[in-house]
Amino acid sequence: MNDISPLDPTIPGAVWRYKWLxxxxxxxxxxxxxxxxxxTPPAFTATAELVVEDPGAISVFDSTSSARSxxxxxxxxxxxxxxxxxxxxxxxxLAQIPDFDGMVSDMATVTGDSESNLITIRVSSSDRLEAQVVANAMVDAYRQIKEDTAERSAQAALDELEASLxxxxxxxxxxxARVAVARSASAQRDALDDQFTQxxxxxxxxxxxxxxxxATARADQIRQELSDLLLQVQTYQEIQTAESTNPTLSPxxxxxxxxxxxxxxxESRRDQIAVDSKLVTRGIALTSPAKLPIGDGRKEIRAAVVGGVGAFFLALALAYSIAIRRRTFTNRAEPxxxxxxPIISEVPKFADEGISTPLAVQEMPHTRTAESFRFAAAAIDIQSSxxxxxxxxxxxxxxxxGKTTVLANAAMAAAREGNRVLVxxxxxxxxxxxxxxxxxxPPATGITEVVETGADLRRAIVTVPVTDGASLNLLSRGHRPVIAANFFRSAATRVFFEGIRDEFDLVLIDTPPLLHVAYTSIISRYADAALxxxxxxxxxxxxxxxVDRLEFIGTKPIGYIYNRSPLRSDQSEIEGSLKDILGGGFTAPEPSDNGEAPKRGLFRRNKTRTPG
Incomplete structure (x- = not known):
């Protein structure tokens, strides 16, 4: 078969088709x-939040450290x-709940938001107090480990700096000492060096x-004395500059x-580390302790939503899978x-027009359904020619x-047009x-007698009146006991079907379902085409x-009739046009009780079961 992807269902269409499922x-x-x-056991969730900041961004010494990692x-x-x-x-x-036997790593979930530096700690437990205590213990443990780590690192750095100093x-x-030796010739210089050393x-x-x-006061005194000493050192450095011409002292x-x-x-680096180690606790800018969870810990609504959403996707997949396997026709052009x-005709549901008889062409000729069969007869005539x-x-x-009903009505419509029709x-x-x-x-004589005993075909045919001057010819089974498959497989039957096609304008053969009865394939071989x-x-x-079966048999479809289609609004608006289609003359509509002319264009519909 060719690719028929245009007929594949869509997901929304599959969901709507199996909406109740x-x-x-x-x-x-x-x-x-x-x-x-x-x-299931209740689950309480306690949430603690931390807002962290890079300690390097708050250093008082390093002006370039404001760029956070x-x-x-x-x-x-x-x-x-x-x-x-x-x-x-x-x-x-354990210090607060001595009988705690859980695993903190299994109970806690930690997530972070780099945009806001917010860290969220969620702890789930069947005990609401336990959930709160564990969440807050995570915060305290993190803070303590952070402080201990920073203190050890700072102390190690300070020890290394002290050794370097x-x-x-x-x-x-x-x-x-080497400078003193170089200046030992001058007692005055030795005294100056002593002052510098001191x-x-x-x-x-x-x-x-x-x-x-x-102490602030003592710090001010120290700074003042340092200022005086630095002035002395500066004076000494000026004397050294004057002595720079001395090739021994200059280096x-x-x-x-x-x-x-x-x-x-x-010394500056040592002071920086000492101060930064005290600022490390500011790495946690804000702490929001976990509160005691409220509710019963069941979360039925959330579970219902999650279960419903999961089931919806499962149902969607199931509906689409079923629709793929059960693709159906929804439009007359799809087959x-x-x-x-080509499509020969579109036949509406009989019930949509309140038709309770299977022979709509004969008994309700003014309906849209009857017109669809007349349309089919005209299209068959064109295709056959x-x-x-x-x-x-x-x-x-x-x-x-509805195959037999379609055949009977189409045959009657063709007979009404003056064609010699045999069914x-x-x-x-x-x-x-x-x-x-x-x-x-059933008629006393039929096809079995004509083929096997040589009975006269004209005596076997039953004439069915259709209208004045027009009739339909019916050839039924007959009464001879035969095995259907063997009968239709015989050479005499094949010759019979080849002969009758020349005696009538149109021959329509009604058969059992093609996919369920084997001898239907044999009969189909004797026809010029299939409808x-x-x-x-x-x-x-x-x-x-x-279609595959007909292709295998070698019988080509002449077209198809789209049966039991819902009556469309454009079809039901031609009631007036159908009034004189059979030559009965035009009758003006009688006014209604309120003096207004009755409205035309819509058939009444009821729930009558469709025949055939």
Whole structure:
């Protein structure tokens, strides 16, 4: 078969088609969600929040440290997820809840938002107090570990700096000794050097004391004395500059100055680390402790929503899967994609026009349904003339497709046009066509007698009056006991069907369902072409099988009749045009009781069951 993707269902269409199934599955899913929430242990969730900030961004010494690391918040989330924090939090929880036996790492979920530096800690537990205590213990453990880590790091850095300062002091003393030797010839110079050495030592002592003191008054005194000592050192440096022409002293003085500058840098770094270690606790800008969870911990509504949404997607997939396997026709033009033959006519549902008889053409000729059969007869005549096909086998996939009713009405419509029409009731099992046209008493002679005993065809044919001067010819089964498959497979039967096509303008053959009765395929081989009856809402796969079967047999479809289609509004607006279609003359409508002319254009509809 060719690709028939235009007939594939859409997801919205599948959902609408199986809407009650979808609704049922969604309700079941929601009910299961509520049941799950009801019968499972309650789950309480406590939430604690932290707003963190990079401590480097608040350093008072480094002006370039204001650019925070983009990964800082993510790093803190990773720290909170470490076993170290979980173990420390468990110790804090045990101090408040001695019988706590849970795993903090399994109970807690940590998420972070890098845009707002917000870290959220959610803890779920069957005990509301336990959930609150664990969430707050996570915050306390994180804060304590952060402070301990920062303190150890700062102390290690300070110890390293103290060692470096001691080494620089030793270097300064060595340089000073070498300078003293170089200046030993001058007693005045020795005294000046002594003053310089004392000033340097005093500066070192005062800086150490300034770093340790918390008294404001003493700090001011130290700064004043440092200022005086620095002035003395500056004066000494000016004397050294004057002596720079001395080739022995100049390198020593430069080396001494370099050592002094390095010492000052190390001291500045030491002070920075000391202050930053105290600011590390500001890495947590804001803490929102977890509150005691409220409610019963069941969350039935949430469970119902989750269950319903999950069930909806399951139902959607199921509905689409079923629709794919059960594709149906919803439009009269769709079968043409499969059959590759034109539509002959669209026949409305009989019930839409209140038709209670199977022979609408004969008994209700002014209806839109009867007109559709006259339309079919005209289209069959055109197609037959164009293709030379005078004998047509009328087929459908299944029983109850209305095939026999379509054949009977189309044949009557063709007979009304003055055509010599023969209908052959080749459905030996049911003979519904014969019952529909002549009643429950079957004709005494039929096709079996004509083929096997050589009975006269004209005596076997039953004439069915259609209108004045027009009639329809019916050839039924007959009464001879035969096996249908063997009968239709015989050479005599084939010769019979080849002969009758030349004696009538149109031969229509009624058969059993093509997909269920084997000998229908044999009969179809004797016809010039096939006329397929397709029901509105019929299965696409069924029509595909019918077309494949006809292609295998070698009988080409001349077209199809789209049967039991809902009556469209444009079809029901032609009531006035159908009034004189049979030559009965035009009758003006009688006014209604209120003096107004009755409205035309719409048929009354009722719930009468469609025949055929």
């Amino acid at each position: 979808v609704l049922f599955i969604v309700l079941v899913g929601a009910a299961l969600g509520v049941a799950w929430a009801t019968f 983009e990964r800082y918040t993510a790093d803190q989330v990773e720290i909170l997820d470490t076993p170290v924090v979980a173990d420390s939090a468990e110790e804090i929880v 001691a080494a620089v002091d030793d270097q300064v003393l060595g340089i000073q 000033a340097i030592d005093r500066i070192v002592e005062l800086q150490d004391e300034l770093a340790r003191t918390d 020593l003085i430069q080396e001494l100055q370099s050592a002094i500058d390095r010492r000052a840098t190390l 043409e994609i499969i059959i590759d033959a 164009a293709s030379g096909a005078k004998s047509l086998v009328v087929v459908s996939g299944n029983a109850r497709d 052959v009731d080749a459905d030996f099992g049911s003979q519904n066509l014969s019952q529909m046209l002549v009643g429950n008493v 397929i009856v397709v029901n509105h809402g019929g299965a696409v796969s069924e029509l595909e099988e019918v």
